[in-house]
Amino acid sequence: MSEQARKQSDPSETAVEFSADSKRRFDEILKRYDSKRSALLPVLHLAQNEFGSVHDRVVEYVAKIMDLSPAQVLEVVTFYHMYHRKPQGENHLQFCATISCWMNGSHQLYKSTCSRLGIKDGEVTPDGKFSVQRVECLGSCGSAPVVQVNETYYENLTPEKLNRLINSCKEGNPQRP
Ligand code: FES
Known part of the structure; x- marks a missing residue:
């Protein structure tokens, strides 16, 4: 399956866990911030790039790795237009x-x-x-x-x-x- 097709596939069928490369980039992002919470925006960008959108399961995953509640993550996702809840076109x-x-x-x-x-x-x-x-x-x-x-x-x-x-x-x- 192509990368684009993977990103556009049904979110419920897609495993939500960072690839090894994204895990490495996640660690690098965290090093740039004094508090984990401050790194939420770039981590959401990373997640959106990896999973194609920030759907509910991505929100839950990001909340878990950022030690936040899903509601706290969702608040940020829905505030900024650069995050997408559904997969976008190529x-x-x-x-x-x-x-x-x-x-x-x-x-x-x-x-x-x-x-x-x-x-x-x-x-x-x-x-x-x-x-x-x-x-x-x-x-x-x-x-x-x-x-x-x-x-x-x-x-x-x-x-x-x-x-x-x-x-x-x-x-x-x-x-x-
Ligand atoms: S009005 Fe500012 S970029 Fe369009």
């Missing part, structure tokens, strides 16, 4: 919906993308390639409108640039910004 497109981006056409870009891909906010295309999400300010207001694809920002977007970006993602080779 290319997760986050459209900034805050004022600078909105005034520069982000909503039209978002709507045309949903229409082109045939999905709504929070949904994943049937082939697992794309998901879309509206998010609050991505912190790059001076180069609005902005879309974040996985970890990469695409700024000063136009409909043409966005089309080229989506085409390149479909081909499995996302263009660089």
